[in-house]
């Protein structure tokens with residue numbers, strides 16, 4: 001079972017008019033076919049979202065306005081925090097990674113590209129279940 005977390009720097013097309021970033025499916029920047037897009041905004045102060053992992057889903061997260069922090073935990077227990085605070089930065093999360101989204105600024109808009117249609121069956125929402133699944137992955 002795959003588990004990856006990787007920060008991605010998007011190249012900008014900037015000129016005197018401002019900046020533009022273009023992303024396409026199946027490239028180094030978005031290494032999957034985009035089947036779904038969702039965005040999180042108007043987040044209540046202090047809220048922590050996410051608190052789950054996925055079996056197969058791949059996602060690229062971009063804070064296109066404002067800022068938020070993504071907390072990740074890998075199957076081997078390694079934890080990392082990624083502050084997304086500018087539209088030219090993305091975070092790729094693939095598969096069995098426990099992730100929380102927190103510290104949203106008032107103006108935060110977190111845009112997410114996803115590799116699959118919404119499927120509740122792909123979610124692991126119980127942390128103990130996640131850790132048990134990690135033990136199986138770590139033994140493989």
Ligand code: TYD
Pocket residue numbers: 036038040049050051052118
């Ligand atoms: P939820 O999984 O709680 O969001 P988060 O992980 O960001 O905290 O989703 C909130 C609601 O939105 C829940 O009823 C499921 C629904 N939803 C969809 O219908 N489609 C989607 O693509 C997503 C991400 C959520």
